[in-house]
Amino acid sequence: MQQTRLTTASGIPVADNQNSLTAGPRGPLLLQDFHLIEKLQHFNRERIPERVVHAKGSGAFGSFTVTHDITRYTRAKLFDAVGKTTDVFLRFSTVGGERGSADTERDPRGFAVRFYTEDGNWDLAGNNTPMFFIKDPIKFPDFVHTQKRDPRTNLKSADMMWDFWSHAPESLHQVTMLFSDRGTPDGYRHMDGFGSHTFSLVNAAGERVWVKWHFKTRQGIRNLSAQEAVRLAGTDPDYAQRDLYDAIRAGDYPRWDVFLQVMTDAERQAWEQRTGWNAFDLTKVWPHKDFPRIPVGVLELNRNPDNYHADVEQAAFSPANVVPGLGYSPDKMLQGRLFAYHDAQLYRVGTNHQNLPVNRPRCPFHNQQRDGAMAVSNGGAAPNYAVVQANGTDARGFGHGDDGWALEGAAGRYDARGTEDDYTQAGNLFRLLPADEQDRLTTNLANALSAVTVPATIERQLAHFTRADPRYGAEVARKLHVQRGGAPVSVVKGAA
Known part of the structure; x- marks a missing residue:
């Protein structure tokens, strides 16, 4: 198999990829060994920040x-x-x-x-x-933090996760899906x-x-x-x-x-x-x-x-x-x-x-974005501004975005907690599952809740299960008692 000749990132042939340039056989190293320096510099920078979510x-x-x-x-x-x-x-x-x-x-x-x-x-x-x-993005950073690591222990925390979910009954539908077979x-x-x-x-x-x-x-x-x-x-x-x-x-x-x-x-x-x-x-x-x-x-x-x-x-x-x-x-x-x-x-x-190739469109594209890191072609000799046109926006919306829709209501912060139905669809999902899947769902939930150390959190969450379907809440509560090995946990109906 023919070997491709090794070069630096600038295309310069590498003389020796096995031995650093040193002052004498025992060193020290010489700063002028650019291949060594470039190799270590790039290695130190090989990891871009991982995604905050969806990292793996x-x-x-x-x-x-x-x-x-x-x-x-x-x-x-x-x-x-x-x-x-x-x-x-x-x-x-x-x-x-x-x-x-x-x-x-x-x-x-x-x-x-x-x-x-x-x-x-x-x-x-x-x-x-x-x-x-969740249904509002203002909660998203807080939600994700509860799924990550406790800042004090650097460990995943059942208390953080269930504290958030138990205070946000809107999560019940997805929690039911998450702890099911799927x-x-x-x-x-x-x-x-x-x-x-x-x-x-x-x-x-x-x-x-x-x-x-x-x-x-x-x-x-x-x-x-x-x-x-x-x-x-x-x-x-x-x-x-x-x-x-x-x-x-x-x-x-x-x-x-x-x-x-x-x-x-x-x-x-x-x-x-x-x-x-x-x-x-x-x-x-x-x-x-x-x-x-x-x-x-x-x-x-x-x-x-x-x-x-x-x-x-x-x-x-x-x-x-x-x-x-x-x-x-x-x-x-x-x-x-x-x-x-x-x-x-x-x-x-x-x-x-x-x-970058995976992100680049595969159709012709043109804009006035210029400069910054990794500006490969940087628009070449084309102007870096758009000529102002009298006709303005394409009213029919054949460009980016869409034609727009009618808005309703005054600008403000609307808190619908307690007035919206966060339970029916979660209950429907539970009732849709076959009996054996319901059994695994409630077992999975009981196992997860058994790690929670705050009784009030458990009571709030069991109340949500019960409001979705009484049998749903009763089964998790029964299995949780077995897992925790203590007195049955009371269910506060309607707790928020």
């Missing part, structure tokens, strides 16, 4: 193929013909753990898809669950994905519908038992990464069927009036019986990255990246992420992170 991840490239016509809902070009294909990159991840954490921890899984469309990149950065723990998926290939938020589509006539995106695995749902997940965390902490990489390398390409739920604004108003639920609330789902899933296409992963750091670690997603024909919604959590994700990447990867 895996990814692959593939394609999305349209199988059904949805042009009545959207003018987005990637959907303009059945059979049309678009290149994609998909990054899976755990949420709360650090980069060295185990793939099999009980945690939601990130499911972030980038579509390299002819109108630019569309980033659908979702999870493997259709709901989330809280420990069997790798990344055997789980569904969701855009989770409410988004929108806009057609050629400027008509908007609200939508939710679903990715249904063709490999079938498979989950790990709590015991097997713990075993794998100790014996193969990179289990999901290995499974995905090996499957693609063997030609066993994972696929997901892509679906939409669609809601007109008139349907939204009628549904909200009937149910009392907010269609833009991330802690809620749209029941399939009210809004059936509509088939759209197939997503396939068929190529592993050549370099993990370049393609997976430096992948920088932002839900703000939508293309003409796609749009946002008043979902408060989505609105917060439109700012936070891009801002995080500016800090983590750098101001020119969009120029």
Whole structure:
């Protein structure tokens, strides 16, 4: 096998990669050994800051193929013909753990898809669950801190986690999903994905519908038992990464069927009036019986990255990246992420992170952004300002963003705690589970709560389970008594 000649980063041939330049055979080292200095300097800087959330991840490239016509809902070009294909990159991840954490921890899984469309990149950065723990982004830093490490002990803290959840009953729906079988998926290939938020589509006539995106695995749902997940965390902490990489390398390409739920604004108003639920609330789902899933296409992963750091670690997603024909919604959590994700990447990867190959659009692009670290071409000789044009904004919204929607209400801080229904959908999820899955759910919860040292926290959380379904609360309380080995914990009905 022919060896490629080793050079410095500037292309200068390296004379000796085994022996440093020294004053005599015993040293000391000479500062003029630039290859040694460059090698150590780069090594010291090999780690970019890890993601605050979704730090441990895996990814692959593939394609999305349209199988059904949805042009009545959207003018987005990637959907303009059945059979049309678009290149994609998909990054899976755990949420709360650090980069060295185990793939099999009980945690939601990130499911972030980038579509390299002819109108630019569309980033659908979702999870493997259709709901989330909170509905307002102002709570997000506090929530994530409770899932990380206690600043005093530097240990994960059951007291912190359950203190937050027990004071935020809106989290109950996602907590129920998290401690069910789906809280420990069997790798990344055997789980569904969701855009989770409410988004929108806009057609050629400027008509908007609200939508939710679903990715249904063709490999079938498979989950790990709590015991097997713990075993794998100790014996193969990179289990999901290995499974995905090996499957693609063997030609066993994972696929997901892509679906939409669609809601007109008139349907939204009628549904909200009937149910009392907010269609833009991330802690809620749209029941399939009210809004059936509509088939759209197939997503396939068929190529592993050549370099993990370049393609997976430096992948920088932002839900703000939508293309003409796609749009946002008043979902408060989505609105917060439109700012936070891009801002995080500016800090983590750098101001020119969009120029890296995995992040660069695959269509022509032009802007007036200049300078900063890693400004590779820096726009060349093109002007670094835009000429002011009298016609201003494209009123029909064929550019970035969307055509806009009507706003309602006065500006202010609205606290709906105690007036919104945080229990029905969590109870519906519990009742939907087969008896054996209910048993595992309540066992998992009892095991987790047994580590909580503050009785008031346990009482608050048991009250939430009971309000969702009396049997739900009773089973967790019964099993928690067995786990804790003490007197039964009382349930304060209606505690907040």
